[in-house]
Amino acid sequence: MKVFIADHGSDIVDYLKQIVEDLGYVAVGCTDSKVIKEILSRDIFDLVILDWNIRAADGSSLLEWMNKTLPTRPPVIMMANRSAKRDITDALNSGADDYITKPESRNVIAARVNALLRGNAVGGAFDTEVTYGAYKMNRLEQSVTIHGQTVILTAKEFELAEMFFKNKDRTLSRHYIMQTIWRTTATLATRTLDMHISRVRAKLALRPENGFRIFTVFGYGYRLESAQ
Template structure:
């Protein structure tokens, strides 16, 4: 599954470098030229990884990072990509909440490897086993089908992708743009009613309700979240 990455840097050359390597690897990159814009973006969008320059207009990378750690329940992995190389700066970046610290300039292949590693550590990449079990729900990733109590539920391809995406991200708010990019291959709002209609069908066909352990909730002004009502295992 592609990774959705936000990068904020006031150096267009760096933005182009990161965007080129991510798109070439099949991922999505959304670029911002200042800290204020990326801060506003992470308030309303879902990203698998956020890469920040330290010194930017609007807000510094450290300020954006600190705000996210204090105000987002489950923040995405953050990587500092900066020319500041002193040990004190590296320690400050990591202590503020960054999961990695990359000193510019850096090879494109290394940057890609760091981003993909951060996404894996953030558990945003679904595992590749054939079967995944969630209470009475089983996902068959080879046959692309859902089974509930052992009975196959007929879903369209897009409905299956949506359902699997929610189960892979239980309790994680997913923005509309993220859902579009992961299922339809674009972050553009192709039609709000298209997404709402598909989610309504997934809810209905899979009987997602508290009695069955899972519910897709609307997060107003943002997107949706799959909540679990299963008791934790002892």
């Protein structure tokens, strides 16, 4: 999963990025409100940590912009040096999913990030098995059962398949997939992405008769579509 961090302080961005990365997620940070909009417009994130007092803007206006502009607005944690109940109420009424008052401990921030990402995922974060239509995924064995037939996937193939099912009917950019699965956006590695998607499509028989298909969005990325 991928987390975007927008704060006016570069030291705070670095601090939050470390927390997020220690949890095993991908983190992207920014301190400029104009660049923030550019990044959010072109990439996909599973969570946004947003500073109330971002430079040249404010968190509430950025949140309003996200609500109006982004096709699917990810959950948002608002952070600020404010603890008044009215400020917290204003942030939550603006659409924020959670509110953290600075300064806060690493453990508390990590717990709040995990809670929102788990809540935004399909199926519990620690469930051994998750079912998507005819597909039953076993996270311990890294296998998928389709109509009673078990298919064994490599670690990357399983991670890729699970990411698509969690984000079904959502277009994922190549950039997002490469960063989330391979922690890289290197051009040479895109051949690896295409090969893995081809294998996942074939091994899991992702065809309309099985309820899902992987659709290529040319020049952008891929989407797992519900076919029923």
